[in-house]
Amino acid sequence: MTDQALADLTRRLPELRLLTDAGDLEHYGRDWTRRWTPAPLAIALPASVEDVQGIVRWANEYKVAVVPSGGRTGLSGGAVAAHGELVLSLERMNRVLGFDAVDRTLTVQPGIALEAVHGAAREHGLIYPVDFAARGSCSIGGNIATNAGGIRVIRYGNTREWIAGLKVVAGNGELLDLNRGLIKNSSGYDLRQLMIGSEGTLGIVVEATLRLTDPPPPSQVMLLALPDMDALMQVFALFRRKLSLQAFEFFTDVALKHVLAHGAQRAIDGEHPYYVVTEFDAPDERAHEAALAAFEQGVKQGLINDGVMAQSDAQAAALWRLREGITESLAPHKPYKNDISVRVSAVPAFLHEIQALLTREYPHIEVVWFGHIGDGNLHINVLKPVSLSDADFITQCEHVTKLLAQTLQGHGGSISAEHGIGLVKRSYLESTRSLQEIALMRGVKQVFDPNGLLNPGKMFP
Amino acid sequence: MTDQALADLTRRLPELRLLTDAGDLEHYGRDWTRRWTPAPLAIALPASVEDVQGIVRWANEYKVAVVPSGGRTGLSGGAVAAHGELVLSLERMNRVLGFDAVDRTLTVQPGIALEAVHGAAREHGLIYPVDFAARGSCSIGGNIATNAGGIRVIRYGNTREWIAGLKVVAGNGELLDLNRGLIKNSSGYDLRQLMIGSEGTLGIVVEATLRLTDPPPPSQVMLLALPDMDALMQVFALFRRKLSLQAFEFFTDVALKHVLAHGAQRAIDGEHPYYVVTEFDAPDERAHEAALAAFEQGVKQGLINDGVMAQSDAQAAALWRLREGITESLAPHKPYKNDISVRVSAVPAFLHEIQALLTREYPHIEVVWFGHIGDGNLHINVLKPVSLSDADFITQCEHVTKLLAQTLQGHGGSISAEHGIGLVKRSYLESTRSLQEIALMRGVKQVFDPNGLLNPGKMFP
Numbered sequence: 001m002t003d004q005a006l007a008d009l010t011r012r013l014p015e016l017r018l019l020t021d022a023g024d025l026e027h028y029g030r031d032w033t034r035r036w037t038p039a040p041l042a043i044a045l046p047a048s049v050e051d052v053q054g055i056v057r058w059a060n061e062y063k064v065a066v067v068p069s070g071g072r073t074g075l076s077g078g079a080v081a082a083h084g085e086l087v088l089s090l091e092r093m094n095r096v097l098g099f100d101a102v103d104r105t106l107t108v109q110p111g112i113a114l115e116a117v118h119g120a121a122r123e124h125g126l127i128y129p130v131d132f133a134a135r136g137s138c139s140i141g142g143n144i145a146t147n148a149g150g151i152r153v154i155r156y157g158n159t160r161e162w163i164a165g166l167k168v169v170a171g172n173g174e175l176l177d178l179n180r181g182l183i184k185n186s187s188g189y190d191l192r193q194l195m196i197g198s199e200g201t202l203g204i205v206v207e208a209t210l211r212l213t214d215p216p217p218p219s220q221v222m223l224l225a226l227p228d229m230d231a232l233m234q235v236f237a238l239f240r241r242k243l244s245l246q247a248f249e250f251f252t253d254v255a256l257k258h259v260l261a262h263g264a265q266r267a268i269d270g271e272h273p274y275y276v277v278t279e280f281d282a283p284d285e286r287a288h289e290a291a292l293a294a295f296e297q298g299v300k301q302g303l304i305n306d307g308v309m310a311q312s313d314a315q316a317a318a319l320w321r322l323r324e325g326i327t328e329s330l331a332p333h334k335p336y337k338n339d340i341s342v343r344v345s346a347v348p349a350f351l352h353e354i355q356a357l358l359t360r361e362y363p364h365i366e367v368v369w370f371g372h373i374g375d376g377n378l379h380i381n382v383l384k385p386v387s388l389s390d391a392d393f394i395t396q397c398e399h400v401t402k403l404l405a406q407t408l409q410g411h412g413g414s415i416s417a418e419h420g421i422g423l424v425k426r427s428y429l430e431s432t433r434s435l436q437e438i439a440l441m442r443g444v445k446q447v448f449d450p451n452g453l454l455n456p457g458k459m460f461p
Numbered sequence: 462m463t464d465q466a467l468a469d470l471t472r473r474l475p476e477l478r479l480l481t482d483a484g485d486l487e488h489y490g491r492d493w494t495r496r497w498t499p500a501p502l503a504i505a506l507p508a509s510v511e512d513v514q515g516i517v518r519w520a521n522e523y524k525v526a527v528v529p530s531g532g533r534t535g536l537s538g539g540a541v542a543a544h545g546e547l548v549l550s551l552e553r554m555n556r557v558l559g560f561d562a563v564d565r566t567l568t569v570q571p572g573i574a575l576e577a578v579h580g581a582a583r584e585h586g587l588i589y590p591v592d593f594a595a596r597g598s599c600s601i602g603g604n605i606a607t608n609a610g611g612i613r614v615i616r617y618g619n620t621r622e623w624i625a626g627l628k629v630v631a632g633n634g635e636l637l638d639l640n641r642g643l644i645k646n647s648s649g650y651d652l653r654q655l656m657i658g659s660e661g662t663l664g665i666v667v668e669a670t671l672r673l674t675d676p677p678p679p680s681q682v683m684l685l686a687l688p689d690m691d692a693l694m695q696v697f698a699l700f701r702r703k704l705s706l707q708a709f710e711f712f713t714d715v716a717l718k719h720v721l722a723h724g725a726q727r728a729i730d731g732e733h734p735y736y737v738v739t740e741f742d743a744p745d746e747r748a749h750e751a752a753l754a755a756f757e758q759g760v761k762q763g764l765i766n767d768g769v770m771a772q773s774d775a776q777a778a779a780l781w782r783l784r785e786g787i788t789e790s791l792a793p794h795k796p797y798k799n800d801i802s803v804r805v806s807a808v809p810a811f812l813h814e815i816q817a818l819l820t821r822e823y824p825h826i827e828v829v830w831f832g833h834i835g836d837g838n839l840h841i842n843v844l845k846p847v848s849l850s851d852a853d854f855i856t857q858c859e860h861v862t863k864l865l866a867q868t869l870q871g872h873g874g875s876i877s878a879e880h881g882i883g884l885v886k887r888s889y890l891e892s893t894r895s896l897q898e899i900a901l902m903r904g905v906k907q908v909f910d911p912n913g914l915l916n917p918g919k920m921f922p
Contacts, residue, residue, distance in 0.1 A: 191898060
């Protein structure tokens, strides 16, 4: 039956590339999570919107589940295909379709890498400001599916703010052309906004029109060493008051240890429990002076132990590497990841509570923290001890995540700040969304995907 | 039956204020449109979230339609109650509930006026940047219902960008607490975004958490006189390149005539077909020089006839009045209003087409144009000749709007940029949204409001 279905698919869409080799099934059947064994039916690589529509119509006839697939850099299992689904990879649809200088928009196919978007914008003297470490591998379609955030949210907001239009193939194969690049459009429900962050469960993005903006003024990068956790938000408040921040990222001494072992260069001597990398506008001497004044005030108040200001682009990149290299440096330790957020004002109390929780629940396990503290977003990486089996490790981490979810609920936080729910967090969704909200979400899913074929099993508990 | 239903409502909710006097029914039964005869069942003025929930639950039992009502400054009939609906006025729920300095958010009840929000933000040294002429009367709940835009969109975006959290009573009376002020939250569909711009058809906003931001640097206001329509977008491009714009608004000589007759003061002598009021950052001498250089370049290129730069706050206010006073000055002429948008890049071609259309179709009728040209948003006001009956006038205008809708469709534009669809534009929705999109919207409506009691007859064709 499935052979016949695939044969029919190939017959209908002669331009479609279809892969069924074991190696391809494994490669395309998983994302950066490593918890599930890939087992897709086949991999379809369409090169046109019409072929994406054809695949979805075919899937409805044969009742085959479809997993939309971009760069598969996701950390929540949103692109995992472990149950005979058809993986619909958008990697062949990776072109820039157009640039408009008056609208200041770039229209792209969904499979284009974020870094290629950055490059295309720069060619026109503009920027696409959403940015994070996976830029070279992640696709813009995946960014939209998770409403990706990253390291510049404090200045530019999330992906959501930069989407002027979306073309989407809905669950019945119909093509929706949502908002078409308009700045103002108060004509019915904004389905574009509903699509953003829906993790491929409502439709498949086949084209996106991205807003671009002017490059920021020249900036300056600074690394700060802090004496304790309480200093973090105080230094943030101090720097936000005095400077125009582009980024404000923190990590711990444990994170530093890993990234240094992975080849990054130490920039501040001595032992300090917390570090901050911050980047801010520095168009003139005044901004430099303001940064120094903020730094000195922080030192005087005992909030900052030490610091270094980048003296060149190379040094700025080296300081950034201390933060951006963390994820890669942890990968060999098969980390279990939490990606959580609370309101910025709730961060101090929340940090204390979860530090106590993690110390208590992971007594013999290394826990690495870092994140976008200015957005209230924390990444917790729990490193698997070599002595523990994968299964036992996951069981223990899921137990702690349940407790963490309760703490989050108490603070009105979110179990997923920017990675999405996918498979990894669906059993914790109820800590962030009420039962009524989840019921409404199910209703919405039913409207867009009546046969429940788009990324089934993801997001919903 | 209805008497009994109202008696039951009063019995259930003793704190509720319920009005049934003819004067009240008329006052609360309409908005700034004047096309429908108000005929609500009664006016309910709740003072608490619980009472709003009680009203919606009661409405479901008695199958009474509910029209949510804010400042009723709407121009699309979204708050009109002409068919025995219960008007749910939020005017008693008009308080500031809280301010958070770290989150930089202001939490308010929905009935608060936009101007009061501005004031509350200013008390804390911050601004809520959405702004438009109806600020003194419109409510924040209504702003959210239409995703209100206004005169600062070019700099700050629409209302949507400034909503950090919403509490909403859904169609079954359940209270939803959407996003809770989080900056990053990738945990399921963003129902907050779906609510924004839904014109009271999916739920009733009972609380909003608004993001605030730093005040802009000192600004400068300039009035420009332009020789022709083609100059408009060229001057916009020139000024956008040289300055950091906060607003860029245009109007015609006909609009000027009306606002001058209404008491505004002439600022530029002579006859000119087009005018622009622009406001831009002017923190230092450099910005002033850049503005003068842009102006001189415009004059040299024949794009600008004349101009005046405000020399005081009072003069800046006087220049702004030339633009902001237009709507009020036209009111006695019972204008028929179109509020349309296209992509900014499509403006020049679109302007030519519709100028030809309006000249042809309204040969003996005065048409006043103005709008937010930097957002691609045009307001067209057609003034009723005294000799024409209201009904004949509307018939003629609706005929032209049909043609206008076709032209918009050709340019990928929107039949409502910022006023919403309401009653006025629902028969034109299909020019902006595809049949598939409208079917999905109906499906979503059904999920949130299964009995179809929230603002029925609005938005949908």
